[in-house]
Amino acid sequence: MAGHIQDRWYKTTINANGKEVRVRSDRYGIGLRYRARYVGPDGTEQSKSFADRKKKLAEKWLTRIQADMDAGQYIDPKAGEITFGEYAVKWLGGLTTDLGSQEVVDRRIRLHAVPYLGSRPMGSFKPEHMRTWLNALKTALPNATYRRAIYDSVSSLFNAAVDDGVIRSNPCHAQSVKPPEPDPRLITPWPESRVLAVRAGLPDRYAATVDAAGGGGLRQGEVLGLDAENIDFNTGWLHVRQQVKRVRGTLVFAPPKRRRLRDAPLSPVVADALRLHMRRFPPVEVKLPWETPEGPLVARTLVFTSGVGNAIWRSYFDDYVWKPALASAGVIPLRKPGEKRYAAAPDDGMHALRHFYASVLLDGGESIKALSVYLGHSDPGFTLRIYTHLMPSSEERTRKALSAVFRRINPEELPEAV
Numbered sequence: 263m264a265g266h267i268q269d270r271w272y273k274t275t276i277n278a279n280g281k282e283v284r285v286r287s288d289r290y291g292i293g294l295r296y297r298a299r300y301v302g303p304d305g306t307e308q309s310k311s312f313a314d315r316k317k318k319l320a321e322k323w324l325t326r327i328q329a330d331m332d333a334g335q336y337i338d339p340k341a342g343e344i345t346f347g348e349y350a351v352k353w354l355g356g357l358t359t360d361l362g363s364q365e366v367v368d369r370r371i372r373l374h375a376v377p378y379l380g381s382r383p384m385g386s387f388k389p390e391h392m393r394t395w396l397n398a399l400k401t402a403l404p405n406a407t408y409r410r411a412i413y414d415s416v417s418s419l420f421n422a423a424v425d426d427g428v429i430r431s432n433p434c435h436a437q438s439v440k441p442p443e444p445d446p447r448l449i450t451p452w453p454e455s456r457v458l459a460v461r462a463g464l465p466d467r468y469a470a471t472v473d474a475a476g477g478g479g480l481r482q483g484e485v486l487g488l489d490a491e492n493i494d495f496n497t498g499w500l501h502v503r504q505q506v507k508r509v510r511g512t513l514v515f516a517p518p519k520r521r522r523l524r525d526a527p528l529s530p531v532v533a534d535a536l537r538l539h540m541r542r543f544p545p546v547e548v549k550l551p552w553e554t555p556e557g558p559l560v561a562r563t564l565v566f567t568s569g570v571g572n573a574i575w576r577s578y579f580d581d582y583v584w585k586p587a588l589a590s591a592g593v594i595p596l597r598k599p600g601e602k603r604y605a606a607a608p609d610d611g612m613h614a615l616r617h618f619y620a621s622v623l624l625d626g627g628e629s630i631k632a633l634s635v636y637l638g639h640s641d642p643g644f645t646l647r648i649y650t651h652l653m654p655s656s657e658e659r660t661r662k663a664l665s666a667v668f669r670r671i672n673p674e675e676l677p678e679a680v
Contacts, residue, residue, distance in 0.1 A: 265300025265327075267320050296320045300327055302338060310339065341428045342385015347376050349384050349428065353419050360516065361509045361554055370415045374399060379416075384428050387420075389436035396442065409442040417441075448651050451621035452614050456591060463587035468579070470539035471566055474500075475615035477532035479637050482612040483507050484518055486574045488565045490545040493528065493536060500528045502638065504562065506573050512555040513573050515562060518638055526636040536565065546571040584612060620645075624652050 273287040294311035298320040302308050312320040330337065350371050357364045378395045379387075396413065403409050417434040424432055433439065452460075461472040474485045483505030492501040502524045504515045517523065546567045551557040568574050585604040588594045594605045616637070623633050634645040 265324050268297045271295050298324050337430050343383050346382055347380030353422050362507055367415045370412045374412045375416050387433045389433050389438050392433050392439045406442045407444040410444050413441050449617050451617045459591035460587045463590035467543055468583050470535055473532050473535040476618050478526050479616055479619040489562045490565055495533055498528045500526045514551045516553045522638045524638045548573050620649050621652050
């Protein structure tokens, strides 16, 4: 057993005969009687107090501490006293992902976890607390996909707490804690008619953004960050090297998502559309910080800029350029007099053009592996999971191949089913 147990209600003294005797201390009958003490692996003394008649409980506690130290599984009991909210501040401050991702995780934790879990000590969490939180979250946020993202961020925080020796195990990993299941959803690509209608509804200055996104598979930030030098008209390639994104209220240049630089084939027709746009609206050199607001200024000759030659804010583009075009194409309702905003369009943002690009390539027989490269996905399996339902031709090829074989095996026509 590690350490020893002090009985604070009694003390040892020497009587008149020179013998040691136990006598009541000044604390007799006051407060918790036993204090179990031990020295931790870091050399600091730790203790825990127990009530009268709980000496055996104190002994068991010290025995468990000793067993944990022997097994290399010791957790400082005081480490778990830090609250979820306090630990969240430390954890968020130490994230090493890009600032944009950090801001997303910060919002999830700050808005949807701290209000429910913030005051509870980390060492006191049990699976029941996570189940209660998830039920409350379900009432507040109907979107299961967003709830799953919040849950994943909270689980990552608890994983870090395990690594830091704050808690022994992650309460989110208990079998009784069921992560939110994202809503089942299949991508439905826009038909060509919708792409043309939305393009027709855009101002001339921004019409070619449809060609870059729908004809090159670029994400919105990559379209807004497209440098004229990234377009190789001679060899027919579109080089995706940066995006424009918002970080802490400031526009910056940054690498593409997950820092995956890529090249996509440039169709001659798309190239002509971009050439025409660049003749009508010559590219403008724009200087922005690189990756963070404090980063070094870098210059890019942007193909798409605002009317005064600045980089375009995504929020401005969405609200004042894209949604009016959606409304003119009948995708969302027209804005009524007095309304400040258009209706939400979660499935019809500019990202829809990226899905359109994928559907066109798959319909044309392009492989999932090549499409994955052109889209900048890290894994062809991820691309397949998103777009496999857009490959009906593979099923028809299977039917035809099997029919050809079994027609030779069983040439007789089967009678019609009765």
